[in-house]
Amino acid sequence: MATAPRLKKKEEAFWLQEFSGDIPALQLLTDYQRPAVQSFAGDRVIKEIDEALKNQLQELAANHHTTLYTVLLSAYYTLLAKYTGQKGIRGRNTGGRACAYRFE
Secondary structure, eight states: OOOHHHHHHHHHHHHHHHTSSOOOOOOOOOSSOOOSSOOOOOOOOOOOOOHHHHHHHHHHHHHTTOOHHHHHHHHHHHHHHHHHOOSOOOOOTTTTOOOSSOOO
């Protein structure tokens, strides 16, 4: 079994290599002109789902030994891939949670 420091080094090396070149921007079609300089300004939309769907999603998460957050994030990444046609959409599902180790 890999120790936390060794695992950290291995993961760090992988991601540094993975993103060593240009990182392609997500090409979402929008109904407005994108600014020349990316601003990272955003907004949020709040939607509610009914109790039955919530229960189904929680059951799906439990059946796969994961969290509801991970199921929803996976669905979001799948939606982005479908809308853009781009492969290899990457993200991290820690959601600000504390990890056993942190990258410096």
